[in-house]
Amino acid sequence: MSAFAPPPGTADIFPAESGSWRFLESTAAKVFTACGYGELRTPIFEYTEIFQRGLGGETEVVQKEMYTFEDRGGRSLTLRPEGTAGVMRALTNTDVANGNEQRVFYCGPMFRGERPSAGRRRQFHQIGVENVGRCAPLIDAECIAMLHNYLQTIGITGAVFTINTRGVAADREPAEKVLREYFAEHIDRMCPDCRTRLERNIWRILDCKQECCQQIINSAPSYIDSFSDSSKAYFEEVKKALTALEVPFKVSSRLVRGLDYYVHTVFEVTHDALGEQIAIAGGGRYELFLPGEKRPLPGVGFATGVERLLMAREALNAPVPEAGRADCFFIGLGAEARMKNLISANTLRKAGKNIALELEERSFKAQMRAANRSMAPYTVIRGESELANGIAIVKKMDDGTQCEVSENDLTDYLVKNI
RNA sequence: GUGGUUGUGGCGCAGUUGGUUAGCGCGUCUGGUUGUGGCCCAGAAGGUCGCCGGUUCAAGUCCGGUCGACCACCCCA
Numbered sequence: 322m323s324a325f326a327p328p329p330g331t332a333d334i335f336p337a338e339s340g341s342w343r344f345l346e347s348t349a350a351k352v353f354t355a356c357g358y359g360e361l362r363t364p365i366f367e368y369t370e371i372f373q374r375g376l377g378g379e380t381e382v383v384q385k386e387m388y389t390f391e392d393r394g395g396r397s398l399t400l401r402p403e404g405t406a407g408v409m410r411a412l413t414n415t416d417v418a419n420g421n422e423q424r425v426f427y428c429g430p431m432f433r434g435e436r437p438s439a440g441r442r443r444q445f446h447q448i449g450v451e452n453v454g455r456c457a458p459l460i461d462a463e464c465i466a467m468l469h470n471y472l473q474t475i476g477i478t479g480a481v482f483t484i485n486t487r488g489v490a491a492d493r494e495p496a497e498k499v500l501r502e503y504f505a506e507h508i509d510r511m512c513p514d515c516r517t518r519l520e521r522n523i524w525r526i527l528d529c530k531q532e533c534c535q536q537i538i539n540s541a542p543s544y545i546d547s548f549s550d551s552s553k554a555y556f557e558e559v560k561k562a563l564t565a566l567e568v569p570f571k572v573s574s575r576l577v578r579g580l581d582y583y584v585h586t587v588f589e590v591t592h593d594a595l596g597e598q599i600a601i602a603g604g605g606r607y608e609l610f611l612p613g614e615k616r617p618l619p620g621v622g623f624a625t626g627v628e629r630l631l632m633a634r635e636a637l638n639a640p641v642p643e644a645g646r647a648d649c650f651f652i653g654l655g656a657e658a659r660m661k662n663l664i665s666a667n668t669l670r671k672a673g674k675n676i677a678l679e680l681e682e683r684s685f686k687a688q689m690r691a692a693n694r695s696m697a698p699y700t701v702i703r704g705e706s707e708l709a710n711g712i713a714i715v716k717k718m719d720d721g722t723q724c725e726v727s728e729n730d731l732t733d734y735l736v737k738n739i
Numbered sequence: 740g741u742g743g744u745u746g747u748g749g750c751g752c753a754g755u756u757g758g759u760u761a762g763c764g765c766g767u768c769u770g771g772u773u774g775u776g777g778c779c780c781a782g783a784a785g786g787u788c789g790c791c792g793g794u795u796c797a798a799g800u801c802c803g804g805u806c807g808a809c810c811a812c813c814c815c816a
Binding site for chain 1 (some may be wrong): 740741768769770774775776777789806807808809810811812813814815816
C-alpha cells in the first residue's frame with residue numbers, strides 16, 4: 322500500500338478533487354483580472370541567492386526549509402519556497418524600477434522541507450498576487466479588498482482578516498530598542514525559543530504561542546508609538562480605506578509574519594473552521610532586494626494556500642464543482658456497430674459533446690449498466706438489426722422512452738437534441 | 740527537526756486472551772432464458788495482513804527495527 326505512495330508531503334490530486342482546484346484557479350484569474358492583474362508564470366526553481374537575499378537569511382524558510390541542489394554547472398539552485406522573490410526577479414526585466422506599476426498574479430507549487438501535517442505539505446500550492454512598483458496606503462487596501470472579494474467568490478465566508486503595521490526600515494531600530502529593553506527584563510521567565518529570539522529576531526517573540534510568554538507579551542509596550550508620524554499616518558489611511566471598502570478586519574500588534582522583507586502593512590487571514598494556527602492567506606507590503614539591484618523594489622501582495630482554501634471550503638460545505646459527465650452513451654453490439662459508434666463519437670466530440678462508449682465486446686446488459694452509471698441522459702443503441710435497417714435507437718434514460726433515427730440524420734439529431 | 744497515533748483486497752472497516760483454507764460493507768465483473776439500465780437475487784475476481792528480523796509447535800494478532808500515513812509543536816500559505 323505504501324509501495325507507490327508519493328514522496329512525503331506530496332500528493333496526487335485525482336479527478337474527483339481536481340475540479341475544485343481548477344475552480345479556485347479560474348475564479349482567481351477572473352477576480353484578479355478585474356483588478357488589472359495578469360498572470361505571470363515563473364520557473365519553479367531559481368538561483369538560490371534569489372531567495373536568500375529576497376527573503377532574508379535569518380528567516381526560518383531560508384535557514385532550514387529550502388530544497389537546494391547543484392546543477393551540472395555547479396550553480397546552486399533552489400525549488401521556490403514562495404512566489405514573491407521569483408516574481409520580483411522577473412519583473413526587474415520590466416520598467417518597474419522606474420516607478421511604473423506592474424500587477425501580476427501567479428499560481429503553482431511551492432516547496433518547503435518541513436514536517437507534513439494538517440494543511441502543510443512539502444509541495445503545496447499557492448495562488449498569489451504582487452502589485453509592484455508603487456507604495457501607497459490605498460494600494461494596500463485595494464489589494465486586501467481584492468483578497469476579501471476572492472474569498473467571498475469561492476464560498477469562504479467568515480474569514481478573519483488581521484492586520485498590523487511594521488513601519489519602515491528607519492522605524493525598526495527604535496521599535497526594537499523598546500521591545501528589547503522590555504523583554505530583556507522578563508526573559509528569564511520566557512520559553513527557550515524566545516530567549517534565542519531576543520538576540521536573533523526579537524519580532525518573533527510577539528507571535529510566540531507558549532503559555533508562559535503570553536502574559537508578558539500582552540503587557541509589552543506599544544512599539545508602534547515609536548514609529549514615525551508618517552508611518553503611523555500610513556497605517557491609519559489603510560484602516561480608513563478598508564472600513565470604507567467594507568472589509569471587516571481587526572488589528573493586532575502581535576502579527577509580525579516570518580519573512581524579513583515586509584514593511585508597513587502586513588495581514589493574515591484565518592478561519593475559525595481551521596483554527597487560528599492555520600492561515601489561509603497572508604501577505605503585506607514589502608521592499609525586496611534582488612541581486613545586482615541597488616535599491617529595493619516596493620510592492621504589496623498576498624499568497625493563499627490552495628490546500629487550505631480547500632480545507633476551509635470543505636469545512637463550510639461549499640459546493641463541489643460538478644464532474645464532467647457524458648451527454649450521451651453509445652452501446653454497440655458487434656464489431657461493425659462498435660466501429661460506427663467510435664466514428665459517431667469522434668464526430669460529436671468535435672462538435673463539443675461529451676460522449677462515452679463501450680469499445681470492447683460486452684453483453685447488452687453490461688453496457689446498459691455502464692450507460693446508467695455514466696449518468697448520461699441519452700443512450701444510443703446500435704445492434705445487428707439497427708445496422709440492417711440503417712437506423713439507430715436513441716433512448717432517453719430518465720423516462721425510458723426511445724425513438725429510431727436513421728443513420729443519415731443521427732449526427733444532426735444528436736447535436737441538436739442532446 | 741521534537742513528540743503522539745496509526746498501517747488488513749480499489750475505498751471504508753471486523754478480526755475476540757496468538758491456533759484450522761483472513762472476514763464484512765461499498766465498488767468491480769458475470770449471470771438471473773437468447774438485445775434494454777437504475778431495485779432485487781446468485782455467483783466470481785481481487786489481500787505475500789506496509790517492509791525486515793525475532794519469540795513460539797503456531798503470529799494479522801507478542802517484541803525490536805524500518806518505511807509510510809495522520810496529528811501536535813516549530814514555522815508558514
